[in-house]
Structures are given as structure tokens and as C-alpha cells.
Amino acid sequence: MSISCETTLSTNDFQIIWLDNHNVQQTDYANRQLDLDHLIDHLKTYEDLSKCQQYISSLDKADKVFLIISGSIGEQTLPLIHELIQIACIYIFCIDIYKHQEWAKKFHKIRGVFNESKAMLDRLQRDIQLLLHHFTPVNIFTMQNLKETTLQNIDQEQAIYMWFQLLIDTMLKLPRTSQAFHEFIEECIKRYCNNDVEKRKIEQFRAEYTKENVVQWYTRDCFLYRLINRALRTRNIDTIFKYRYLIVDLHQRLIELHQKQYSTQSSV
Numbered sequence: 001m002s003i004s005c006e007t008t009l010s011t012n013d014f015q016i017i018w019l020d021n022h023n024v025q026q027t028d029y030a031n032r033q034l035d036l037d038h039l040i041d042h043l044k045t046y047e048d049l050s051k052c053q054q055y056i057s058s059l060d061k062a063d064k065v066f067l068i069i070s071g072s073i074g075e076q077t078l079p080l081i082h083e084l085i086q087i088a089c090i091y092i093f094c095i096d097i098y099k100h101q102e103w104a105k106k107f108h109k110i111r112g113v114f115n116e117s118k119a120m121l122d123r124l125q126r127d128i129q130l131l132l133h134h135f136t137p138v139n140i141f142t143m144q145n146l147k148e149t150t151l152q153n154i155d156q157e158q159a160i161y162m163w164f165q166l167l168i169d170t171m172l173k174l175p176r177t178s179q180a181f182h183e184f185i186e187e188c189i190k191r192y193c194n195n196d197v198e199k200r201k202i203e204q205f206r207a208e209y210t211k212e213n214v215v216q217w218y219t220r221d222c223f224l225y226r227l228i229n230r231a232l233r234t235r236n237i238d239t240i241f242k243y244r245y246l247i248v249d250l251h252q253r254l255i256e257l258h259q260k261q262y263s264t265q266s267s268v
Contacts, residue, residue, distance in 0.1 A: 014088075014128060015063065018045045019052050019077070020070040049077055056086050064088040064131060064166075066124055071100040071113070082107050085173055088166060089127050091120050108165065167237075168251060171244045180245040187242045188223055198223045211249040215257070218250055 046052035056065055065087045069077060071094025081087065092113040094100050104110045111127060114120035174180075185206050192198040201222045209217060218225050228246060231239040240247065 014042060014066065014131065015059070016043045016066045016068065016124070017052065017056065018043065018068040019047075019049065019073070020045070020068075020093075021047060021073050049073075049080065053081050053084070056081065056084050059086045061085050066128060067091070068093055068120070068124075070094065071096070074100065075103045078107050078110075082109060083169075085169060088131060089124075091124060093117075093120060167240070168247075171241075171248050172251070174244065174248075176245065176248070183242055184245045187239075188227060191227060192223055211253060214246065214249045214253050218246075 044055070046055070059065070063086050065084075067081075067087055067090045069090060069092060071092050074092050074094075078090070082090070087109060090107065090110045092100050092104055092110060093115075094113065095115055097113050097115050100113050104113050112120070112123055114123070185202065188202050188205075189199065192202065205217060205222075205224065218228070224246070228243055228250075231243055
């Protein structure tokens with residue numbers, strides 16, 4: 001069964017924001033620099049970080065921002081705005097690519113580091129097309145729909161990755177509630193209603209689970225990894241949302257373990 005996403009993104013629901021410490025207040029200057037004639041109605045420029053941040057935060061959470069930022073201010077600025085839910089993609093525009101490539105790896109929303117406006121604009125337009133296409137209210141994950149699309153050169157794997165990153169980002173910002181945990185447990189019981197062995201494991205999980213032991217539970221030979229893997233593999237949006245409590249815990253715990261391992265290696 002294919003799954004539809006109720007969230008839609010119209011051509012009016014995205015904006016391109018260029019943040020630079022040089023004189024970019026005039027939109028026509030930005031347009032000349034990046035050749036954005038056909039996207040000019042979606043373009044805003046800022047020099048002041050606080051005003052830029054305030055504006056992005058004021059947007060509806062369904063709006064998506066494609067942020068172009070100067071390499072000279074990117075490393076210091078992005079930690080302050082990277083997690084804004086409205087920001088979908090970030091592009092570093094600079095003179096020296098190699099100077100900025102390493103720190104850019106820290107931010108998963110960065111789509112690339114560019115020193116040529118044409119290369120960056122090509123990536124920007126492609127990402128806009130991907131987002132607009134994959135937020136239409138159709139059965140977005142069927143191969144038939146992908147084959148019938150009129151957009152050219154759309155990379156399926158990049159589109160899926162980009163969509164799921166937005167989904168994960170959204171789930172990460174939801175409150176961690178007992179209701180979400182209860183919803184997950186009830187879904188597990190429903191899936192294994194005729195399996196007494198797995199139902200006992202579910203009850204054990206209900207009693208013993210903490211976010212600190214999520215990895216241990218996930219790697220056990222039991223219902224947990226089977227259900228989560230199937231939901232992610234089939235990209236069933238309704239089911240993924242029901243599993244959000246565990247998916248978010250697993251995501252955050254893996255990040256913590258990775259950071260701990262990195263710190264240990266760095267101190268050796």
C-alpha cells in the first residue's frame with residue numbers, strides 16, 4: 001500500500017535567503033551576482049544575522065528556506081541558525097572552497113561549498129525541484145510516480161535522503177511524551193497480537209526501556225528492529241510517525257555515542 005503525505009509545499013512556500021557580511025541589501029545586486037531572474041520573487045538578502053534569524057523564525061514551520069551564506073561568516077554563524085526548522089538546505093558561497101570544506105561537514109543541511117555561482121545555482125534549483133516534487137499530495141514513494149515526473153535529472157536517492165532529513169528534523173523537535181511511548185507500545189502489540197513470545201518481549205521492553213539502552217534493545221533479535229527497519233524500508237509515513245519515540249531516541253543516542261568515540265580518539 002502506498003502512503004500519501006498530507007503536508008504540501010506550494011511554489012509560494014519556499015524562500016531563498018542570502019546572508020552575507022558584504023553589501024547585499026539590494027536584491028538586484030544579489031540577482032546580478034547569482035543570476036536569479038526567474039527566482040527573484042523568492043529572494044531576500046540580509047547583512048545582519050539577528051534580523052535574518054528573526055525573519056526566518058517568524059515564518060510558518062511549513063515554509064522552507066534555502067539559505068546562501070558567505071564562507072567568511074558561515075562557520076561562526078551556522079551554529080546559531082542551523083537548527084531552525086524552516087531551513088531546508090544551506091549553500092556556502094566563497095572564494096576558496098578548500099578553506100571551508102572541513103568545517104562544513106559538521107552541518108548536515110549544507111548541500112555544498114561553491115566558488116562559482118552557476119554550480120551553486122544548479123544545485124539550488126535542483127533542490128527546490130526535489131522539495132516541491134516530494135511534498136506534493138501524491139503517492140510520493142512509488143517508482144511509477146518517479147518515472148512519470150517531468151523534472152529532469154532528479155536523483156531519487158538524494159530526494160529520499162533530503163525528504164527524510166526534513167522528517168527527522170521535524171520529529172526531533174516534537175516533545176518526548178509518555179503518550180508517544182504508549183502509542184508505540186500499542187502499535188507493537190497490534191503487530192504481534194498472535195505471537196505470545198514477542199508479546200512477552202514487548203511487555204519486558206515496556207518495563208525496562210530507557211533512552212540510554214535504546215541501542216541494546218534495537219540490536220536484540222526481537223520485534224523492535226524488525227518493526228523499525230520495515231517502516232523505514234517501506235517509507236510508511238504513518239507508521240514512522242507512530243515509531244517516532246524510538247526513532248528519535250535511537251538517532252540521538254547514536255549521535256551521543258559517535259561524539260563520545262570521537263572525543264576519546266581525539267584525546268589519545
